[in-house]
Amino acid sequence: MKAYGNLKEKFIYMFIWLGAAFVAFTLLTIIAYVFVKGIGTISWEFITAIPSRMGKEGGISSAIVGTIYLTVVALLISTPLGIGSAVYLTEYQKRNSRFSRAVEMSAEALSGIPSIIFGLFGFIFFVIFLGLGWSILSGGLTLAIMILPTIMRTTQEALRAVPEEFRSNSLALGASKWQTISKIVLPSSAPGIVTGVILSIGRSVGETAAILLTAGSALGMPLLPTDPARSMSVHLYYLAAEGISMERAYGTALLLIVMILIINYLANLSLRRFTYRLKS
Amino acid sequence: MSLYKIQAKDVCLFYHQEQALFNVNLNIEANQVTALIGPSGCGKSTFLRSLNRLNELIEGTTTTGEVLIDGVNIYDNDTDVVKLRKEVGMVFQKPSAFPMSIYDNVAYGPRIHGITKKNTLDEIVERSLRQANLWEEAKDRLTSSGLRMSGGQQQRLVIARVLSVNPKVILMDEPASALDPISTAKLEDLISELKKEYTIVIVTHNMQQAARVSDSTAFFLSGHLIEYQPTERLFVNPGDKRTEDYITGRFG
Ligand SMILES: Nc1ncnc2c1ncn2[C@@H]1O[C@H](COP(=O)(O)OP(=O)(O)O)[C@@H](O)[C@H]1O
Ligand SMILES: [Mg+2]
Numbered sequence: 273m274k275a276y277g278n279l280k281e282k283f284i285y286m287f288i289w290l291g292a293a294f295v296a297f298t299l300l301t302i303i304a305y306v307f308v309k310g311i312g313t314i315s316w317e318f319i320t321a322i323p324s325r326m327g328k329e330g331g332i333s334s335a336i337v338g339t340i341y342l343t344v345v346a347l348l349i350s351t352p353l354g355i356g357s358a359v360y361l362t363e364y365q366k367r368n369s370r371f372s373r374a375v376e377m378s379a380e381a382l383s384g385i386p387s388i389i390f391g392l393f394g395f396i397f398f399v400i401f402l403g404l405g406w407s408i409l410s411g412g413l414t415l416a417i418m419i420l421p422t423i424m425r426t427t428q429e430a431l432r433a434v435p436e437e438f439r440s441n442s443l444a445l446g447a448s449k450w451q452t453i454s455k456i457v458l459p460s461s462a463p464g465i466v467t468g469v470i471l472s473i474g475r476s477v478g479e480t481a482a483i484l485l486t487a488g489s490a491l492g493m494p495l496l497p498t499d500p501a502r503s504m505s506v507h508l509y510y511l512a513a514e515g516i517s518m519e520r521a522y523g524t525a526l527l528l529i530v531m532i533l534i535i536n537y538l539a540n541l542s543l544r545r546f547t548y549r550l551k552s
Numbered sequence: 553m554s555l556y557k558i559q560a561k562d563v564c565l566f567y568h569q570e571q572a573l574f575n576v577n578l579n580i581e582a583n584q585v586t587a588l589i590g591p592s593g594c595g596k597s598t599f600l601r602s603l604n605r606l607n608e609l610i611e612g613t614t615t616t617g618e619v620l621i622d623g624v625n626i627y628d629n630d631t632d633v634v635k636l637r638k639e640v641g642m643v644f645q646k647p648s649a650f651p652m653s654i655y656d657n658v659a660y661g662p663r664i665h666g667i668t669k670k671n672t673l674d675e676i677v678e679r680s681l682r683q684a685n686l687w688e689e690a691k692d693r694l695t696s697s698g699l700r701m702s703g704g705q706q707q708r709l710v711i712a713r714v715l716s717v718n719p720k721v722i723l724m725d726e727p728a729s730a731l732d733p734i735s736t737a738k739l740e741d742l743i744s745e746l747k748k749e750y751t752i753v754i755v756t757h758n759m760q761q762a763a764r765v766s767d768s769t770a771f772f773l774s775g776h777l778i779e780y781q782p783t784e785r786l787f788v789n790p791g792d793k794r795t796e797d798y799i800t801g802r803f804g
Contacts, residue, residue: 366611437648441710443609444644445661445717446637455664460651 306525313523323491327507327516332524334493338501341494342487343476345412346419351469354423362431363453379421387482390418394486406488406500414486415479419472426468430461463542470539474532480505504528557582557721557751558603562617565598565607572598576777578770585743585752587766589759594772596755600723604640605633641714643724647706649698654690657698657709661717676716684712685742704735708742724754740765759799763787771795
């Protein structure tokens with residue numbers, strides 16, 4: 273019986289190990305492939321020059337700037353909104369009140385919607401109806417709506433992880449509710465909130481479909497928020513889909529992957545700090 | 553002015569429709585330790601929280617009756633709740649340092665009440681930690697996180713934090729229930745020292761503890777105050793059959 277149990281255990285262990293190995297292998301293969309194919313294209317010029325001849329020549333600087341610009345606009349809008357609504361729902365509304373449930377359910381639903389639908393909405397609402405045209409602003413607003421649920425939900429989780437005793441101890445010292453939130457609750461949940469924000473950055477940076485229809489595909493350097501722009505992922509899409517230059521598509525992909533890896537690394541770092549802080 | 557530091561008069565408390573306290577009348581003397589005992593769920597914590605209006609933070613509670621502190625009803629409409637909670641500090645069951653340095657933990661209260669001068673804060677922090685018998689252990693690590701302290705140290709840190717805002721009354725809700733025997737002994741010593749300057753009300757499920765630290769003991773059952781006597785008399789010669797049953801361990 274014991275031997276049989278051991279065998280079973282070993283088998284399950286092997287199965288899990290194979291699964292993990294497969295995932296790691298696939299991931300590494302993709303990264304290695306993109307790296308090998310893309311590294312030859314990377315040069316100082318590729319990073320700093322504006323694309324010419326639809327991207328066949330020159331660099332991708334305007335797409336890099338466009339990506340960062342769009343992400344920053346999206347964050348400037350969705351971070352305060354997301355954190356604010358999470359604080360309101362978690363700290364000021366009764367738990368499970370009808371209102372918070374409604375908001376949470378719509379956030380849940382919103383985060384399951386394919387991004388092309390956000391793009392379509394952004395196109396109809398921001399680009400056409402509000403007349404913002406293809407622009408950083410339209411794209412950033414669309415991205416903001418897309419990542420808002422993530423920021424709100426992760427902030428809510430982080431706030432809920434703050435022990436109830438912190439609040440009661442602070443209030444019993446005569447602190448007001450807002451003092452308690454701003455001096456105790458938010459600082460202790462900050463790393464968790466930051467993690468959510470960084471994950472959202474990752475999503476914005478990699479997003480294609482939502483931007484395709486809202487920010488346009490201009491090759492020039494975007495300066496004003498009303499300028500049209502293309503992000504790296506959109507640029508990559510055109511380079512590959514229209515057969516402009518596969519090498520350059522890989523070069524762009526490589527830079528995009530590096531950017532996202534750095535962002536994920538930062539997310540992990542802050543998550544570790546967060547759990548450490550609550551444990552120790 | 554009355555003789556008593558705290559006078560509870562016909563205090564009733566409801567959680568929604570559910571009544572948890574029934575006309576509690578209790579007079580607490582200054583510079584004494586008063587213990588509240590009784591079986592779990594009898595309303596000890598609820599009564600304790602009615603002394604600094606902390607029940608108000610729980611949704612759906614209604615309090616009736618009066619609680620006079622130094623002769624003034626804290627349930628008056630013009631009561632300054634912030635000032636009340638400074639004067640009536642509270643130590644909870646679970647030792648709970650804030651996730652910040654030891655220094656910042658103690659300076660938290662004074663800071664939210666508007667003290668910003670570094671010198672003043674330094675003095676308050678040292679004085680409070682000394683009063684809480686924690687200065688020797690903490691003085692070389694004031695900048696390290698309060699969460700790195702042991703449970704017993706954290707509980708004394710919490711007491712220092714309460715002392716930092718100059719309370720008159722300190723409420724303690726089973727403060728030793730999460731502590732080992734040595735930390736508990738240190739805490740009990742501290743309580744005996746603190747009563748020289750403060751009025752202390754302590755909830756405990758440990759009757760030896762009540763006997764060791766308190767001057768008077770109140771026995772609660774199902775939301776009613778059954779008996780309130782000098783501690784010795786209550787334990788040696790209880791006046792009520794139910795008190796006797798409880799302290800001899802026949803129920804509870
Ligand atoms: N937050 C609450 N909501 C509803 N009922 C509560 C709450 N806290 C306590 N009660 C009820 O009030 C009664 C007294 O509880 P409590 O004061 O915590 O007792 P004790 O501290 O003596 O164990 C119990 O019946 C308990 O169920
Ligand atoms: Mg209790």
